[in-house]
Amino acid sequence: MASYGPVTKKYWALWDSLKLHNGVLYRKWESDDGRSFRLQLVVPRSRVENVLEELHSSPSGGHFGVMKTTHKVRERFYWDKLKSDVDKWCRTCSTCTARKGPNTRTRGRLQRYNVGAPFERIAIDVLGPLPQTTNGNKYILVVMDYFTKWPEAYVIPNQEATTVAEALLQDWICRFGVPLLLHSDQGTNFTSSVFTGLMDLLGVTKTRTTPLHPQSDGMVERLNRTILNHLSLFTHRNQNDWDQKLPLFLLAYRSAVHETTGLSPSQMLMGRELRLPCDLLFGRPPDDPSSPVEYLEDLKARLEDVHLFARERIDINTSRMKTRYDAKSHEPAFKIGDKLSASIPKNAIDQGEDGGEGVINREWPSTGDNESCNPTRLIGPWPLLTPTSV
Numbered sequence: 001m002a003s004y005g006p007v008t009k010k011y012w013a014l015w016d017s018l019k020l021h022n023g024v025l026y027r028k029w030e031s032d033d034g035r036s037f038r039l040q041l042v043v044p045r046s047r048v049e050n051v052l053e054e055l056h057s058s059p060s061g062g063h064f065g066v067m068k069t070t071h072k073v074r075e076r077f078y079w080d081k082l083k084s085d086v087d088k089w090c091r092t093c094s095t096c097t098a099r100k101g102p103n104t105r106t107r108g109r110l111q112r113y114n115v116g117a118p119f120e121r122i123a124i125d126v127l128g129p130l131p132q133t134t135n136g137n138k139y140i141l142v143v144m145d146y147f148t149k150w151p152e153a154y155v156i157p158n159q160e161a162t163t164v165a166e167a168l169l170q171d172w173i174c175r176f177g178v179p180l181l182l183h184s185d186q187g188t189n190f191t192s193s194v195f196t197g198l199m200d201l202l203g204v205t206k207t208r209t210t211p212l213h214p215q216s217d218g219m220v221e222r223l224n225r226t227i228l229n230h231l232s233l234f235t236h237r238n239q240n241d242w243d244q245k246l247p248l249f250l251l252a253y254r255s256a257v258h259e260t261t262g263l264s265p266s267q268m269l270m271g272r273e274l275r276l277p278c279d280l281l282f283g284r285p286p287d288d289p290s291s292p293v294e295y296l297e298d299l300k301a302r303l304e305d306v307h308l309f310a311r312e313r314i315d316i317n318t319s320r321m322k323t324r325y326d327a328k329s330h331e332p333a334f335k336i337g338d339k340l341s342a343s344i345p346k347n348a349i350d351q352g353e354d355g356g357e358g359v360i361n362r363e364w365p366s367t368g369d370n371e372s373c374n375p376t377r378l379i380g381p382w383p384l385l386t387p388t389s390v
Contacts, residue, residue: 011080012328026039027039041076042077044079044080048085054084054281055076055279057095059245059248062230062249062252063095064256065092066087068256070082072255076276076278118145118147118268119147119177119179119182120237121145121146122146123142124142124182124183124184125184125187125224126139126141126164126187126189127227132240133242134240137243139154140155141155141164141168141171142158142223142227143168145265147268150254150269151223151254152172152250152251153249154171155243159187161193162193162194163189164189166388171203181207182204182205184208184209190206196373227249230249230252231246255274262310263306270304271299272302282340336375
């Protein structure tokens with residue numbers, strides 16, 4: 001063994017976990033509790049670039065970051081120095097560095113929402129206008145489940161309230177059922193009598209973001225940015241067919257691990273990973289056959305374990321995120337009875353306009369879910385509010 005290189009020695013150390021399946025070498029990976037395992041295809045160094053190209057740079061790869069890409073690769077493949085190779089590939093990807101810029105953050109206190117079941121609470125937003133496609137679409141209705149992080153993106157020709165309500169009813173509710181709570185921004189398509197009437201008819205409790213402050217719906221806002229990043233990477237030469245690129249983006253997102261849950265949306269919802277094009281290109285062992293009853297029992301056990309793990313991860317990560325975020329916040333001590341004036345910005349480069357004066361009539365800070373807010377008045381993100389003399 002002394003004459004062998006470090007890579008060969010590492011594979012010798014893994015000898016007991018290496019398996020031959022139809023003449024192809026796999027590494028058997030087992031979970032810490034020994035209840036689950038998967039076979040990772042052992043990739044020769046000459047094919048590493050092909051794997052990374054498929055799982056990061058292709059449309060079904062999605063140009064995601066290091067964490068998501070590493071998880072996708074490890075779900076399927078194994079080779080020496082896998083993590084460092086993925087890290088280098090993602091950080092030196094010219095397409096990613098050309099598109100993705102720094103994210104800006106506000107500095108109000110971060111609010112937490114505890115959700116413990118699939119499709120209990122969903123977020124909704126309209127993304128656009130985008131360049132009109134040959135099919136006549138200009139907008140995307142984005143819907144995401146707070147617990148599983150399962151995303152949907154429905155292309156629509158306009159953002160009228162009737163169009164949005166119809167798309168939500170036909171494409172989400174008829175497929176996944178009626179949510180208990182729905183969170184949206186202050187868009188007129190969500191505050192219209194048509195949309196609120198649909199919510200009342202279905203018995204859905206509707207909450208809204210703070211006026212002038214869509215960041216309080218951060219989950220769907222991040223998904224919007226991810227969608228735009230993906231579309232810009234794969235439609236920069238032809239922008240009239242972006243609606244045909246969305247399904248592959250959704251495949252990439254649903255099969256990528258989410259930082260908050262530590263699991264992919266497909267694992268959270270289905271208890272299994274989605275089969276990707278790379279699984280057909282490089283081969284993947286078939287799942288063990290089972291009867292419908294056995295499959296149902298196994299699926300139930302898997303989902304219970306997955307959801308328990310996800311709830312713990314969500315609680316830990318949201319607590320850590322809130323602590324880190326609030327450490328840099330500078331929230332004023334407004335109280336009931338304080339007289340304030342508001343500045344309402346027109347756009348990113350305007351100084352803003354006077355929003356008038358008023359008196360705080362409820363506890364501060366706001367939770368981000370404002371039901372009785374008039375966006376032209378004083379309820380809004382605290383950086384826009386300043387105390388005035390009485």
